[in-house]
Amino acid sequence: MPKIIVEVMPKADLLDPQGKAVANALHRQGHANILNVRIGKRIELHTAGVPTEAELAEAQKIADSFLSNGVIEDVVKIHVEN
């Protein structure tokens, strides 16, 4: 089934508590080379057929207005997987 994948990340300058907690755990495991972890969201929009240009534009609109909040998050990528 074709999918439109929307990737959302917390803004770079905001504290990401989940990422920080995971980074701390990795450091406890000895992975000193991992400096930082940030966690975002992958949202799959399943479509009936291969998405058209119009559907992708619609997905971009949905991603900007509802799936993310521009005050705290960025939509980093929208792409299609078949």
Added chain:
Amino acid sequence: MKIGVVTFPGTLDDRDAARAVRIAGATVVPLWHADENLHKVDAVVLPGGFSYGDYLRCGAIAAQAPVTQAIVKAANGGLPVLGICNGFQVLVESHLLPGGLIRNEAQHFICRDQKLRVENVDSAWTNAFELNQEITIPLKNGEGGYIADAETLKRLEGEGLVAFRYLDGNPNGSVNDIAGLRNERGNVVGLMPHPEHAVEAGFGPDTASAMRSGIDGLKFFESVLKAVVNA
């Protein structure tokens, strides 16, 4: 006087909000998330809780609910709306108030009695306070850190739209210690702490005079009664 109290799936504090409305002397009209009309209420309270399980972002899905769409329309026409905690999150997600709320700086859920300073008394929900009055009401949230971009902050501070500021310690990392906001018109107010839990002696925060005697939250509801009568 009829005040609507909204219940979304996952709302917790609707009963306490309804009780606060009754104690202040108004009639409660329960509003359900799927209500498309507001049953001619004179004001609306969006209570706290975890609407829609905080899915996507706190308040994001509630902001799309039919009742919220009706509230946004009415608020733009001047209807008094108070958003408490999750209700504040719904107000920012529905763009009735600017900015956003993120996880507390210390990453803990915080539950305590919180001292605030009332910095604006020209709104429908704060007119019964004195300017710079210090009040104590309960605070309980995990995602109460208020943020906004520099330009928005400048406007909020410049136009006196910060209604409440945290005193004696910022519990959640909110910028400029912001606890609550009002909109330009003064009909919409949102804050993280919970006035509805401090409306009746015996059940409120401790005060210097007696245990659990704090009723500072009642003034929010008395304010809106005054505002509606004078409108």
